[in-house]
Amino acid sequence: MTAKIKEWPGTPLRDTDIKEKKVLSTEWHPNLKYAWDCGVGYGRYFAELKNGKIIGTKCEKCHRVLLPARAFCELCFRTVDEWVYLKDTGTVNTFSIAYTDVQANRIKEPQIPALIEIDGSGGVGIMHLLEEVDPKKVKIGMKVKAVWKPKAQREGAITDIKYWKPL
Amino acid sequence: MSPLEKIVQTTQTKSLQGDIPVYGQYTFGVAGERFFREIKDNARIMGATCKSCNLTYVPARLFCERCFNKLEDWVDVGKRGVVHTYTLSYLDLDENRLDKPVILAMVQLDGAYGGLVHRLGEVTPEKIRIGMPVEAVFKAKAEREGSILDIKYFKPC
Numbered sequence: 001m002t003a004k005i006k007e008w009p010g011t012p013l014r015d016t017d018i019k020e021k022k023v024l025s026t027e028w029h030p031n032l033k034y035a036w037d038c039g040v041g042y043g044r045y046f047a048e049l050k051n052g053k054i055i056g057t058k059c060e061k062c063h064r065v066l067l068p069a070r071a072f073c074e075l076c077f078r079t080v081d082e083w084v085y086l087k088d089t090g091t092v093n094t095f096s097i098a099y100t101d102v103q104a105n106r107i108k109e110p111q112i113p114a115l116i117e118i119d120g121s122g123g124v125g126i127m128h129l130l131e132e133v134d135p136k137k138v139k140i141g142m143k144v145k146a147v148w149k150p151k152a153q154r155e156g157a158i159t160d161i162k163y164w165k166p167l
Numbered sequence: 168m169s170p171l172e173k174i175v176q177t178t179q180t181k182s183l184q185g186d187i188p189v190y191g192q193y194t195f196g197v198a199g200e201r202f203f204r205e206i207k208d209n210a211r212i213m214g215a216t217c218k219s220c221n222l223t224y225v226p227a228r229l230f231c232e233r234c235f236n237k238l239e240d241w242v243d244v245g246k247r248g249v250v251h252t253y254t255l256s257y258l259d260l261d262e263n264r265l266d267k268p269v270i271l272a273m274v275q276l277d278g279a280y281g282g283l284v285h286r287l288g289e290v291t292p293e294k295i296r297i298g299m300p301v302e303a304v305f306k307a308k309a310e311r312e313g314s315i316l317d318i319k320y321f322k323p324c
Contacts, residue, residue, distance in 0.1 A: 011196075011197055013194060018192060018194065023194050023195075023200055024194070024195055024199075024200055024203045024204065024207070024313035024314075025192050025193060025194045025195070026192070026193050026195075026314065027190060027191065027192050027193075028190060028191040028192075028193070029190045030189065030190070030191075032186065032187035032188075032189065033184065033185070033186055033187070034184065034185055034186075034187060035182040035183070035184045036182055036183045036184075037182045038181045038182060038183060042181075043181040046181050046183075047181060156181060157183070
């Protein structure tokens, strides 16, 4: 409200008015789905995760590994030269201790998202979670190893790795 | 498979799939609320009369769209009307073929300007004519929930 306007025009409604059926309403639940085509690079990357392997691609010109695997090197604009399997061990490059979940609810046991540099990749990292570790003892430079889901439960997603634990 | 090799089998491609959880909730507004309340509670179809334009709008609304006067005279226009136009639909909303067509009609209520788009029932497609008098069939009071579908259909009368 302002000094001049004591009451806004219109008919105010609250959530509870609808929930308590004080006003009539109609609901619409559209069935919305999406499918994101992973392409060649990410496609094989996810397929190999299902096999319990981490795969990247290599650009010989730039002498570097691309992880997750991509079909083109974004530095020299060439098609990459080969596929390269990487270890499922790495080093914590940076991390955070989160006391809220993705819906912003408070949680007692914190989640520890970390950027993990994969061994043999020349310093390329993936974002993932650390577990089986005391939050106070997480250090940058800590060696970690992937904990995979059992093969039958894997579905070709980054969550096929459950978390990473100290080596 | 090299990175350059073409994918010929579509089963080798992969996509990530998900749902987008959104929904809409629509309230009918001041006039709509009253209009659907009358249908729900009293099984009455209401119109709003504009005296200066000599028109009764169905469904009832707040303002006359011709002279912009506020409409305060609500009247029960009754259950009867005539078929203004109709169509036979052999497809449902998901485009599945139907053996028996759904008959959709624009019903102009007696004495009213405008009308309701609704289903016709208790009639075969061959017998429908434009100008045919019809009458609203309401659901039982306990089943009515304040929706246009509280009217089951219009039947010949």
